[in-house]
Amino acid sequence: xxxxxxxxxEMSVQEAETVTLSxxxxxxxxxxxxxxxxQPPSRQMILVIRQEAYKQQNATENRFSVNFQKAAKSxxxxxSDSQLGDAAMYFCAYRSVWGNYGGATNKLIFGTGTLxxxxx
Amino acid sequence: xxxxTQSPRHKVTETGTPVTLRCHQxxxxxxMYWYRQDPGHGLRLIHYSYGVKDTDKGEVSDGYSVSRSKxxxxxxxxxxxxxxxxxxxxxAIQSGHDTGELFFGEGSRLTVL
Numbered sequence: 027x028x029x030x031x032x033x034x035x036e037m038s039v040q041e042a043e044t045v046t047l048s049x050x051x052x053x054x055x056x057x058x059x060x061x062x063x064x065q066p067p068s069r070q071m072i073l074v075i076r077q078e079a080y081k082q083q084n085a086t087e088n089r090f091s092v093n094f095q096k097a098a099k100s101x102x103x104x105x106s107d108s109q110l111g112d113a114a115m116y117f118c119a120y121r122s123v124w125g126n127y128g129g130a131t132n133k134l135i136f137g138t139g140t141l142x143x144x145x146x
Numbered sequence: 147x148x149x150x151t152q153s154p155r156h157k158v159t160e161t162g163t164p165v166t167l168r169c170h171q172x173x174x175x176x177x178m179y180w181y182r183q184d185p186g187h188g189l190r191l192i193h194y195s196y197g198v199k200d201t202d203k204g205e206v207s208d209g210y211s212v213s214r215s216k217x218x219x220x221x222x223x224x225x226x227x228x229x230x231x232x233x234x235x236x237x238a239i240q241s242g243h244d245t246g247e248l249f250f251g252e253g254s255r256l257t258v259l
Binding site: 030032059061068069070071073076117121123133134136137138139 | 179181186187188189190191194204234236238245246247248249250252253
């Protein structure tokens with residue numbers, strides 16, 4: 027079974043600085059999706075960024091980028107120029123690509139989350 | 147906006163009472179999910195549905211049942227609520243067949259006294 031591990035329960039960053047959140051996963055599959063979700067105090071789950079495992083190029087969305095190391099099964103999130111609004115819980119998640127064809131593999135498997143504080 | 151609404155958003159109940167949470171979607175998506183969120187555990191899958199009357203268990207399904215009698219509604223029922231079921235419950239839909247991400251409702255906070 028696949029697992030997702032976030033080893034940093036809490037992190038802190040100064041406004042305008044850069045921070046990296048770590049995520050590792052375990053799978054025997056060669057093709058899959060990885061995601062970072064953000065959960066601010068409003069509790070809403072917001073998709074931050076997505077990576078397809080077959081793509082070697084790291085995904086980027088504005089100030090958010092990932093470092094995807096497939097062999098090491100590592101998927102870290104880098105937030106550049108941190109802003110107060112980035113303060114939130116961040117979840118790493120995995121999904122098998124076979125979920126495209128239905129069944130139990132459709133589900134997302136989440137890590138336990140990293141709570142990010144942004145200091146002014 | 148993925149068109150997902152959950153109700154109720156907050157509920158306090160007593161041990162042993164039945165509780166039903168409702169998830170409603172407006173976009174006719176096939177796959178719907180119920181997750182629970184607890185500190186130190188992230189989000190864990192309770193049940194999911196892959197079509198009308200087609201449901202299956204997730205990793206923490208004990209004490210929960212679901213029903214999907216029409217595409218737009220996915221109900222989560224706690225037949226006899228226990229304090230261990232105090233949690234925040236999220237409904238999600240899979241939108242975008244080739245992209246794989248889920249879109250979530252705003253969550254329902256349930257407190258069982």
